[in-house]
Amino acid sequence: MDNRYSRQLLYSNIGVQGQRLLGEKTVVIVGLGALGSLSSEILARAGVGKLILIDRDYVELTNLQRQTLYNEEDAELKKPKAVAAYDKLSKINSEIDIEVHVAHCDTGLIESVAKNADLLLDGTDNFDTRMLINDAAFKFGIPWIYAACVEGSYSSAAFVPEETPCFRCLTPVLPSTTLTCDTAGVISPAVHMAVSNQVTTAIKILTEQFSAPYLMHIGNVWDMDYMKFNIGNMTEAACPTCRTKEFPELNRTESNAMKFCGRDMIQVIDGRLTESVVTKTLKQADIDYKKTPYFIEFNYGSTRIVSFSNGRMLMHNVENLNKARTIVNQLFG
Incomplete structure (x- = not known):
């Protein structure tokens, strides 16, 4: 066969x-x-x-x-x-x-x-x-x-x-x-x-x-x-x-920020943070970033951030939800 x-x-x-x-x-x-x-x-x-x-x-x-x-x-x-x-x-x-x-x-x-x-x-x-x-x-x-x-x-x-x-x-x-x-x-x-x-x-x-x-x-x-x-x-x-x-x-109303199970990583979802908004902000702040076919990656202090085009971000080395939200506010207002 x-x-x-x-x-x-x-x-x-x-x-x-x-x-x-x-x-x-x-x-x-x-x-x-x-x-x-x-x-x-x-x-x-x-x-x-x-x-x-x-x-x-x-x-x-x-x-x-x-x-x-x-x-x-x-x-x-x-x-x-x-x-x-x-x-x-x-x-x-x-x-x-x-x-x-x-x-x-x-x-x-x-x-x-x-x-x-x-x-x-x-x-x-x-x-x-x-x-x-x-x-x-x-x-x-x-x-x-x-x-x-x-x-x-x-x-x-x-x-x-x-x-x-x-x-x-x-x-x-x-x-x-x-x-x-x-x-x-x-x-x-x-x-x-x-x-x-x-x-x-x-x-x-x-x-x-x-x-x-x-x-x-x-x-x-x-x-x-x-x-x-x-x-x-x-x-x-x-x-x-x-x-x-x-x-x-x-x-259930889902939070816009959530912790990954067992990892020092927070996911933040904010529809305002499109690819164009993120790249414009990073250029204005003189923050180096790497663009792949799938996302934008950059460092903000000790935090490594991966930003997808639909407004979803993964923040590495962050344990606290409030800190993640603070980082978003500091970067994007």
């Missing part, structure tokens, strides 16, 4: 019918770090019809230890992860559609992509965005799959509207930790275990073979520990997402 999916077609749980279903489906992946970059590659190779990729960050050298889709050139050029992912995935499988968003995943963006999707995948590293994904999925009746990893541990679970509890229902029993990859580290095998569980479940859902029991998978690759437990009966009676359907995260 010379079909690119021949080995997948031979697998009895997929076959011709399963491959046809994969080719008809659209998957949204939020976050293209360690988890999202790997899941996007596996799904592209599997022949999923369309991938919609969302990420707000760019490739750095420290990513390469675990984010296997990227290389040193991407880090040197500081390519936005969504752009770098598109470049790689379009060469891996030119037959599929790929749509990318170099953007912060807010209510407007997640709703616009979710309503036309068949599945949402979590590739994030923070609780707030997962809660946003959760609300969007249950509002539009679309399954989504959570995944996480830190140190040598990993976890994953699927949430299906009208069949399972939602992520909010499970938050009291999820592993409670303030550790992140940026504070405690992570080894690549833990990433691969999390994504293996996540993408296998995704393929089951996309080929219409996912059914009870609905399980949460938790393990530690270093200690070779693994467990799973049934989440099917854990729905909270008054849950505002899957019971009363208030979807509070979609209605």
